[in-house]
Amino acid sequence: MLWIYYKLQIIKYMSFKKVRDAHKTENTEDYLEIIADLLNTKGEARIVDIASKLDIAQATANKTIQRLQNQGFVKKEPYRSIFLTLKGQEVASVSKKRHIIVLTFLKNLGLDARTAEADAEGIEHHVSDKTLKKMEQFNKKN
């Protein structure tokens, strides 16, 4: 049964790359989700609000928005509010769905809203489609 151990080890260490890849998209997803939220609730998304929600400096938010624009997720004119491109909308939509599934799952597991929300935020970017499905199944049962 030693080979099983080694196989597991190999699988284990192959996953580090996946995690690194997830990290690259994580920030992007957070921004796009927040922008979509702001557009829905306030009607417009501005740098200040994003910075405030992420609890970062406005300069940092500004810089990231510029990157998102270069990468085609977002459109904006100087000193104006931010819009999502189609590409950006798609990412935001998928992210939001995933977020809700993970959040509901954690609540169903017995966690309070605060903890569920905090952990969901970190976990959602690292959950595969397979795991997401299992969480959905669990949610239906509960």
Add this chain to the structure above:
Amino acid sequence: MLWIYYKLQIIKYMSFKKVRDAHKTENTEDYLEIIADLLNTKGEARIVDIASKLDIAQATANKTIQRLQNQGFVKKEPYRSIFLTLKGQEVASVSKKRHIIVLTFLKNLGLDARTAEADAEGIEHHVSDKTLKKMEQFNKKN
């Protein structure tokens, strides 16, 4: 009930900082866990092995090991193998325990070993103590 929505929003957005903090320690935890593993199985931990397991260049591993040494997690002499300080051992130990709990949890949820391992790797760094306890409870039931 609108205030509940707003409260949830506030909680939600306060958690971004926690996630960022987790990211800072994430890489450290992965390294220390791997080093502990290598010490247990091979008897020594070398840069090559770490780089290979993480699937990164040796130069990258080397640089990070230097940071870990500066931060007091690790000790090593030039061209020699790596040892964990007490501080490093503690982090590795906690990380490993957490990893096993999350991994077991995902398997109990019905996931195959490969997926469980891959997702556990990403998730483990973002799971609070409360959630970890719920996962342990779930594991005991199954």
Add this chain to the structure above:
DNA sequence: ATTATAATATAGCCATAGCTATACTTTTTA
């Protein structure tokens, strides 16, 4: 013992995501 190979270290590059400080617009208010 010398040479070849493997491992480690270093230099220098890139991108990201933070920050503060400062400049510049836009909006609000008096």
Add this chain to the structure above:
DNA sequence: TAAAAAGTATAGCTATGGCTATATTATAAT
């Protein structure tokens, strides 16, 4: 409408974690 406040942009800094290329050292093989 002019001044104050708010919002945005930019410059320049830090740290991290990737990379390649190139030393340098240690180990293995001949």
